[in-house]
Amino acid sequence: MNETRHIRADWIAVDWGTSHVRAWAMGPNGARAEARSDHGMGGLARDAFEPVLLSLVTPWLGSRETPVIVCGMAGARQGWAEAPYRTAPCAAAPDAAISVSGTDPRIDVHILPGVKQVRPADVMRGEETQIAGFVTQESDWDGTLILPGSHCKWVQLSAREIVSFRTTLTGELFAALSDHTVLRHSMGPGWVNSAFDEGVAEGLKNPESLSAKLFGLRAEGLIGSLTPDAARAQLSGMLIGWELAATRPYWLGTDLCLIGDAALSALYARALAAQGASARTLDATDLTLVGLTSAYQALQKVL
Amino acid sequence: MNETRHIRADWIAVDWGTSHVRAWAMGPNGARAEARSDHGMGGLARDAFEPVLLSLVTPWLGSRETPVIVCGMAGARQGWAEAPYRTAPCAAAPDAAISVSGTDPRIDVHILPGVKQVRPADVMRGEETQIAGFVTQESDWDGTLILPGSHCKWVQLSAREIVSFRTTLTGELFAALSDHTVLRHSMGPGWVNSAFDEGVAEGLKNPESLSAKLFGLRAEGLIGSLTPDAARAQLSGMLIGWELAATRPYWLGTDLCLIGDAALSALYARALAAQGASARTLDATDLTLVGLTSAYQALQKVL
Numbered sequence: 309m310n311e312t313r314h315i316r317a318d319w320i321a322v323d324w325g326t327s328h329v330r331a332w333a334m335g336p337n338g339a340r341a342e343a344r345s346d347h348g349m350g351g352l353a354r355d356a357f358e359p360v361l362l363s364l365v366t367p368w369l370g371s372r373e374t375p376v377i378v379c380g381m382a383g384a385r386q387g388w389a390e391a392p393y394r395t396a397p398c399a400a401a402p403d404a405a406i407s408v409s410g411t412d413p414r415i416d417v418h419i420l421p422g423v424k425q426v427r428p429a430d431v432m433r434g435e436e437t438q439i440a441g442f443v444t445q446e447s448d449w450d451g452t453l454i455l456p457g458s459h460c461k462w463v464q465l466s467a468r469e470i471v472s473f474r475t476t477l478t479g480e481l482f483a484a485l486s487d488h489t490v491l492r493h494s495m496g497p498g499w500v501n502s503a504f505d506e507g508v509a510e511g512l513k514n515p516e517s518l519s520a521k522l523f524g525l526r527a528e529g530l531i532g533s534l535t536p537d538a539a540r541a542q543l544s545g546m547l548i549g550w551e552l553a554a555t556r557p558y559w560l561g562t563d564l565c566l567i568g569d570a571a572l573s574a575l576y577a578r579a580l581a582a583q584g585a586s587a588r589t590l591d592a593t594d595l596t597l598v599g600l601t602s603a604y605q606a607l608q609k610v611l
Numbered sequence: 612m613n614e615t616r617h618i619r620a621d622w623i624a625v626d627w628g629t630s631h632v633r634a635w636a637m638g639p640n641g642a643r644a645e646a647r648s649d650h651g652m653g654g655l656a657r658d659a660f661e662p663v664l665l666s667l668v669t670p671w672l673g674s675r676e677t678p679v680i681v682c683g684m685a686g687a688r689q690g691w692a693e694a695p696y697r698t699a700p701c702a703a704a705p706d707a708a709i710s711v712s713g714t715d716p717r718i719d720v721h722i723l724p725g726v727k728q729v730r731p732a733d734v735m736r737g738e739e740t741q742i743a744g745f746v747t748q749e750s751d752w753d754g755t756l757i758l759p760g761s762h763c764k765w766v767q768l769s770a771r772e773i774v775s776f777r778t779t780l781t782g783e784l785f786a787a788l789s790d791h792t793v794l795r796h797s798m799g800p801g802w803v804n805s806a807f808d809e810g811v812a813e814g815l816k817n818p819e820s821l822s823a824k825l826f827g828l829r830a831e832g833l834i835g836s837l838t839p840d841a842a843r844a845q846l847s848g849m850l851i852g853w854e855l856a857a858t859r860p861y862w863l864g865t866d867l868c869l870i871g872d873a874a875l876s877a878l879y880a881r882a883l884a885a886q887g888a889s890a891r892t893l894d895a896t897d898l899t900l901v902g903l904t905s906a907y908q909a910l911q912k913v914l
Contacts, residue, residue, distance in 0.1 A: 484787035553819035
């Protein structure tokens with residue numbers, strides 16, 4: 309007789325982004341199983357969050373109520389239940405989660421708040437949990453955390469506080485230019501490091517001329533010698549260089565740590581290295597789980 | 612008995628862009644009729660151009676062969692027949708058109724070349740005909756022509772020559788950011804002039820910080836007081852201000868003339884006026900027809 313070995317969760321960790329949701333069955337030694345779907349917050353009505361969650365985690369539920377700790381966009385105003393922002397400067401570790409009432413009795417859902425900054429106006433939801441995870445691991449570290457992605461967060465961390473932060477649109481901007489402007493005809497699938505480096509130098513040194521240089525990528529492809537692979541790398545470099553121009557106070561003369569996808573983090577590390585700044589890289593998922601575990605443990609103390 | 616009054620064309624003027632094509636039945640006093648479709652060059656295979664043209668102009672054809680003068684993307688390498696670029700610096704009025712062979716005997720098609728610039732690399736197809744039209748009307752004018760649109764051309768004109776030019780992606784960039792990034796949630800349909808003015812000043816003075824200011828539009832809408840209509844105007848202003856930073860040598864201390872859509876030209880005029888630069892505005896279609904007429908007359912002299 310075949311026996312299905314059931315995985316039970318002591319508690320469930322959830323990272324609910326705009327385009328995806330990931331859940332983990334957690335035990336005393338970390339994640340026992342993972343489930344994910346593309347039912348991100350962006351496409352869900354308020355009453356659709358619970359069914360989506362249950363479709364992912366039901367196999368892990370037992371007879372007792374299972375705590376569920378959620379970070380990310382599920383706490384936005386248009387999400388499952390609003391978890392109002394904390395205001396920076398603030399402790400890196402969240403001090404409170406909001407409890408979602410009226411759910412299926414098998415789950416006890418808590419959503420972590422994001423962080424806002426009033427001036428200059430800025431917001432994050434999800435990244436604060438990676439930052440909390442980082443601080444749990446390295447409580448004495450001061451410097452700047454860089455969290456690249458569709459949006460890139462630059463976070464000044466000191467004495468376990470988020471002192472200030474800025475967000476850039478670089479990832480989305482690269483995608484929008486590559487897919488939805490005339491540059492789409494000039495982009496190849498490959499990559500040329502030297503073209504990336506040139507782009508970084510250009511974006512950082514001459515941000516005022518970038519607006520004209522962008523069309524230049526198209527023109528160089530039509531009448532010059534720029535290959536499609538080099539054009540793609542150069543565009544990426546220009547936008548990251550432009551971002552470095554905007555975030556100079558965050559990376560100049562400061563300890564740096566990148567948290568994110570390995571390939572994208574490597575590009576930022578390369579661009580920073582060319583300015584004489586070195587950054588190590590940590591995995592975002594690992595830190596999200598550390599941050600959610602930290603929040604779960606804090607919650608257990610309260611209950 | 613009803614009589615249909617047939618319009619005949621002495622010759623036919625055509626402006627074939629990437630997304631649209633427009634044709635005019637021309638007589639001694641200008642356009643007698645107009646036809647258009649959305650069969651732009653972008654979606655057409657090489658052998659589809661002639662059928663599209665005939666579907667628009669057949670009612671205007673008579674027993675004798677009718678000359679057809681075409682400007683724009685039909686002359687691109689992927690267009691109907693390649694009309695190789697002239698190289699700037701060059702005369703504003705085109706000196707040669709390429710003849711398309713093997714067409715329907717009722718039409719005699721000539722396509723005007725675009726203009727390229729080697730360093731910095733740049734290209735235009737279609738705008739050079741508006742410029743030729745402008746020079747036909749104002750042969751003694753020196754200064755900078757600004758042709759806003761999805762791509763905006765800045766053209767230094769002197770002694771009836773295109774001396775140099777630069778293209779920016781501002782129009783496409785505004786559309787890509789408004790429609791394909793998180794900013795789409797922050798944009799209203801309306802407009803706030805003061806927000807546009809602030810954006811222009813910001814983009815022109817601090818182009819290095821724009822990369823972070825873009826996400827700020829989203830954050831200001833979420834936690835601040837920026838309305839969606841103001842966000843849209845401010846984004847437009849930022850991008851035009853950024854463009855003014857890139858094109859400063861083209862507009863500083865020079866006579867300026869805008870050629871384009873009235874509403875878009877008014878935004879550029881407003882942004883320039885804030886810098887103390889005044890520009891008058893001329894209609895792009897009018898100048899396209901003057902430029903095509905000029906090319907037709909030059910062709911008649913040759914034949």
